[in-house]
Amino acid sequence: MADQLELVPHITLAAAADCGNGTFAVCGDEGRALWYGPFLDSDSDHPHGDRFAGAMAAASRAVWLAGRARADSGHREATLHLTVTEPDMDAVTLACTASLSGLALDLEVSDDNPAVDWCQVFGRLDWNPGALINLLDAELSEGEQRRHLRTVATYDDSKESSAMTAQSTIDPAVELRAALEALLLHDSIGFDARMRHAVAAVVHLAVDTPHGPPEDAEEFLGRLDASWLLAAWTGHDSEMSLIATLAAGEVPTLSWCELMFTTALAPWSTSPVAVHARRIFASVQHGRLGAVRQSVRVSGS
Secondary structure (H helix, E strand, C coil): CCCCCCCCCEEEEEEEECCCCCCCEEEECCCCCCEEEECCCCCCCCCCCCCCHHHHHHHHHHHHHHHHHHHHHHHEEEEEEEEEEECCCHHHHHHHHHHHEEEECCCECCCHHHHHHCCCCCCCCCCHHHHHHECCCCCCCCCCEEECCCCCCCCCCCHHHHHHHHCCCCCCHHHHHHHHHHHHHCCCCCCHHHHHHHHHHEEEEEEEECCCCCHHHHHHCCCHHHHHHHHHHHCCCCHHHHHHCCCCCCCCCCCCCCHHHHHHHCCCCHHHHHHHEEEHHHHHHHHHHHHCCCCCCCCCC
């Protein structure tokens, strides 16, 4: 399938919350308010006085707004530059959420955040659908690199149902992804939203590479390496952003997922879950997956 060449636009937003007042705000690149006001009791992301939850709720709303702007403008992908004030943001969850909305997230923590002031303003301002198109940079430099954009699993409000139906008929790896995610999430009572997003992101990165899905468990596990993934996803900003986020930290989330998947797929394990896991690759249209397989080599230079 030939991808259409297009330039990747940029969206610049700032988000903040004031849990003392129970308010949030999302601003554009010049400090212009786009969406602010109090959290409503009926809001599922109401922080209820929790500073961290409030910052995450505001940032998540900014990501959603940017994703809506990208979809409404007709672009398949965009880069979101998001400024927040809370230093302990859950970058993994935000990056995964952004990726599902077709966005490569560039997160900046700064005290110079215009959204903070809008949290103190009385009243509320709802987001305006007609103004979203203006959030994307209108002027892109002529020298900006053109590249192929791959389809990211996005869920636009107006097209969610038809998009999911179309994807299920043309995506040969959808069953494989679902089976691999189920390995870790089937009994994941102790998993929080962050880890659920991380597992889904790691499976996507390892299975949906431009070089085709892995043919067996050994190849899948071999792909759970930051260097391999960076080489495989070169030129895809959303995925490169995800890899950088998942590979960061004292105990990288990517390493944790590699350990968990290695245990789940271990050839020495006789547990029902492991036995089922080893059969996944043999039961998922193996011929179609293998037909597009190519090798990826990382330069040692």
